[in-house]
Amino acid sequence: MTAGRPTSYKPEYVEQARKLCQLGATDMELADFFEVNVLTIYRWRIAHPEFCNAMDLGKEAPNTRVKRSLYNRAVGYSYASEKVFQYQGEIVRAETIEHVPPDANAAFLWLKNREPEEWRDRKEVELSGNVDIGSRLARAKARVDGEG
DSSP, X not given: OOOSOOOOOOTTXXXXXXXXXXXXXXXXXXXXXXXXXXXXXXXXXXXXXXXXXXXXXXXXXXXXXXXXXHHHHHHOEEEEEEEEEEETTEEEEEEEEEEEOOOHHHHHHHHHHHSHHHHSOOOOOXXXXXXXXXXXXXXXXXXXXXXX
């Protein structure tokens, strides 16, 4: 038998966690909802596989939706819309197609995550030559001590 404080976990948390995650709740927001520390949420994920699976399943749908939205922003998209006008005192409704142009920032973010080796932000610096760290540190120390 393990010593320590009894867990506040309840089996009904499984379904609640799934629904909250489907609505986009973060681990921190789950902790707030269940009135526990976020570390407790991590412990529950380890100790209760059904809780872990519910969270993963709940997060799947919003993650897919965000991925799809990011992709659409990256490549641009069109959607059906309706414009409402007034013509000679009468309301006129006109079906239209709205166009959203591609967004370069969304495209770059997409590519950085899908092809990180080719698109990541990286700066490679090559150092050459001999650097005498010891003497540089000694000179710096002398300046700090007021000797230089």
